[in-house]
Amino acid sequence: MNSKGHFKHAELVPPYIQNLKPYQAGKPATELAREKGLTKISKIASNENPLGPSPYAIKAMTQGLWDLHQYPDMHAYQLKTMLSDLYKLKRENIILGNGSEGIMANIFRTFVRPGDEILTSEKTFIGFFVLARGSGSKLITTPLTEDFRFDVKKIAAQIHQNTKIIYIANPNNPTGTYITKEEFDYLMKFVPSHALVILDEAYFEFAQGQEDYPDSMDYRYDNVITLRTFSKAYGLAGIRVGYGFAHEGLIENLTKIKLPFEPNLIAQLGACAALKDSPHLKKTLKNNEKRYHEAFRFLKKNNLKPIKSVANFITIQTGSEQASNWIFEMLLNRGVIVRPLIANEMPDFLRISLGSKDEMNHFYESMNEILPEYEKIKNQIKS
Ligand SMILES: Cc1ncc(COP(=O)(O)O)c(C=O)c1O
Structure with missing residues (x-):
């Protein structure tokens, strides 16, 4: 140029x-x-699904190609309804995005201001670090425990007046470890209402069988947002669909910021069909x-x-x-x-x-x- x-x-x-x-x-x-x-x-x-996507998802997405001249449903009615039925939640509590990382990016745009502190552990999801550093906020990290888990005591000790986001990847990538119910309960005792906890459960489906795994659906906190994805257990990393659950007040504000037509038409169709293929x-x-x-x-x-x-x-x-x-x-x-x-x-x-x-x-x-x-x-x- x-x-x-x-x-x-x-x-x-x-x-x-x-x-x-x-x-x-x-x-x-x-x-x-x-x-x-x-x-x-x-x-x-x-960390992709070696079995690939559900054949039903492939069929639904292939059929959807004929409708590509149309914009997708900006409210993703069908996908939100299916998720709300599955997890017994209202549609108002659900946010969708271009992968769970897309939702994380929208969380930064919606809630984070210059001077805010972002708190997490060392040795966690690299995508989160990129978003935190790219937001111009102050990133504070604490070491993992000796057995490579998030150290909730150390994290709790670093919560300050300016803490805006506390990020917990559960299970954590790249260690594959998790915090227990007891540890989650401990941490939440220290989280003030001005801080938002991102509970990143990208690998939830693999971990849910552990007795002491804190399934975030069993909790109701006004300042916790759970993120999950179709990229891992559902084998749909390529179409970029993630979803989040939180209080309707948080979801309402996130919805103002997100791009209106994400996830795209094919992604919505693929995700709906994948959910049906248990x-x-x-x-x-x-x-x-x-x-x-x-x-x-x-x-x-x-x-x-x-x-x-x-x-x-x-x-x-x-x-x-x-x-x-x-x-x-x-x-x-x-x-x-x-x-x-x-x-x-x-x-x-x-x-x-x-x-x-x-x-x-x-x-x-x-x-x-x-x-x-x-x-x-x-x-x-x-x-
Ligand atoms: C912990 C964690 N969170 C989020 C993501 C991003 O997932 P998505 O494809 O839904 O953006 C990954 C992907 O590797 C991950 O490991």
Whole structure:
């Protein structure tokens, strides 16, 4: 583009945006296959559903293509009605968005003002950090507990007069750990009415079977918003639909800010059909449970220090950034893509999403190939 003189971005772009590190997406599978001359790629890096979407969702979305000349229903009547029936809530308590991350972005736009404090833990969902840093507010983080869980005591101790948002990912990504009912009750005793708690339950479906997991539907707080998504257990990450539950006063204000036609027409249709297909959800959870136990056993047996997880991924502690990079590269050479956690400030860890049986076998075979070499060199690369 022609321009007179220099682009004075320092004047145009606020410093907190200039300082933001752009998100580094992993290498696309097709690019990796081309580069390394591989025919088989197993991407177990983004906590997606290895069984794919429900076939009913595919059918509904395909049929919906004929209506693409029309705007979607801006009130998403059908999807909200289905969610309100499922969770016994009023439609006024439901917000929808472009993924749960889209709703998080709208929460920042609706509630956060300069000078506000945003409180969460270290080593949590990277998308939240990007939103917090990009809002120009003050981000305060507390360390995880020794067993890699949100430390509610430390979080409670950091609640101040200016605290506007407290973010809890439950289960947490990338550790897969969760806070218990007792811990949630403890934290809520310290939360003042001027602070909004975001309870991010993106992996809720995988965790709900845990007896002491605090299902947010069992609570009614005026300043808690629960976020859930169709991206994980429902296998619809590509169409971007998330939903949130909160007091109607919060939802009403969020609705003023959100883009009127999100989620889009295809996304609304896909989500409705997915909700009806409970056998697909059951199959997904069953596959996840089986893969989890197999993977945990394998990782433990090979001394790879897996963190106990209630989600659809397991994070391992390699001991050093070099060790993580070495395993990551060696797996990549064999067509297996896992997730390094440098961006989460966990360079000495790696996250492995639980894939299909076939993808996990590819991972085990590749690990078995590299483990003898790893055993020999690990002390060198750890130092
Ligand atoms: C904890 C957590 N929250 C939110 C999201 C974003 O989900 P969505 O696809 O609904 O935006 C993710 C995605 O990885 C996540 O791990």
